[in-house]
Amino acid sequence: MGQIKRNIKHRLILLVSLLLGLFLGGCQPEPPDWLQPLPTTTPAGYTSPDQLFSVYFTAPASDGFKGGPDRFLVQALDQARSQIDAALYDLNLWSIRNALIRAHERGVQVRLVVETDSLDRPEIQELIAAGIPTVPDEMESLMHNKFIVIDGAEVWTGSMNLTVNGAYRHLNNLVRLRSTRLAENYTLEFEEMFLEGYFGENILENTPHPDLTINGVRIETYFSPDDDTGLRLIELIFSAERSIDFLYYSFTSDAIADAIIYQAKQGIQVRGVFDTYQERTGQGGEYQRMRNQGLDVYLDSHPEKLHHKVMIIDQTTLVTGSYNMTRSAEIKNDENTLIIHDANFAGLFLEEFGWIYKAAASQQP
Secondary structure (H helix, E strand, O other), X not given: OHHHHHHHHHHHHHHHHHHHHHHHOOOOOOOOOOOOOOOOOOOOOEEOOOOOEEEEEOOOEOOEOOOOOHXXXXXXXXXXXXXXXXXXXXXXXXXXXXXXXXXXXXXXXXXXXXXXXXXXXXXXXXXXXXXXXXXXXXXXXXXXXXXXXXXXXXXXXXXXXXXXXXXXXXXXXXEEEEOHHHXXXXXXXXXXXXXXXXXXXXXXXXXXXXXXXXXXEEEEEEEEOOOOHHHHHXXXXXXXXXXXXXXXXXXXXXXXXXHHHHHHHOOOEEEEEEOHHHHHHOOOOOHHHHHHOOOEEEEOXXXXXXXXXXXXXXXXXXXXXXXXXXHHHHHOOEEEEEEXXXXXXXXXXXXXXXXXXXXXXXXXX
């Protein structure tokens, strides 16, 4: 029975993939009505003058199904010379599939780690068929990472799954950081999964550069469940002197919510936006508790997912990555989190936060 269900699921996925191929091809219809134009702070992306980082935000329906953030990642993959390591929760973007196959065919070593639940995606199966070695986690917990390391020199990560929904329907961020030391952190984490088969609670606490400074910018790296990410986030929340702003798809951590509520009672300005669908269909969400405590938090107004995992402290320190504020993210799932201490970097996310917050607040009591 299980095999029959998997076969049916595979055929349905393949059918949807083919239909999407037609939809995204030359005879492209108008976007559906539910994709309403929304503002975006960086429609073409932003790269810092020193080339240390680039930031991209999704802009659902601003350009239909064209010009998404994936095009920047494709450009980077097409420039790879020696190695691409990708830990991907999900993948069905043909642009990324094709770029990985092109890299493999020109002699770049391409290696993949994927979430088992996504293994039967036609696009992932096509990568395997092309000869790209792929390791699934085969765990009940999730391999929830979304990161790529290119040539041991740059890391791409953020909240965006490499899917049509992730890039074109959901509110997400994609960041690129150029640093060999940061890349070393991510490569070692990748190889724990790819070479050693360490997933979920099977962990090694051996990040070589967990706290580094590049061009004057301090960057902290955390992997879950290895590094007690939640404790560091609570510490960061307690360090706030003026403000805490956040956007979260899933937020069920009592301990982190307690820290935020405490800081609000000390006079710290707290503003937050939760994903509406997740809050209304999930269990144990912290939205209503924060509302009851008088915090300035709202449910998002976007018709699809608010998929960010973002917190900004004092408008100068940014948290981003794959880590939702949940118990699973802390103790079960494979996740990655960056804490970046830079006002310019945080400012870009503060602009993204600003329009999402304003839209949410305008539609709710």
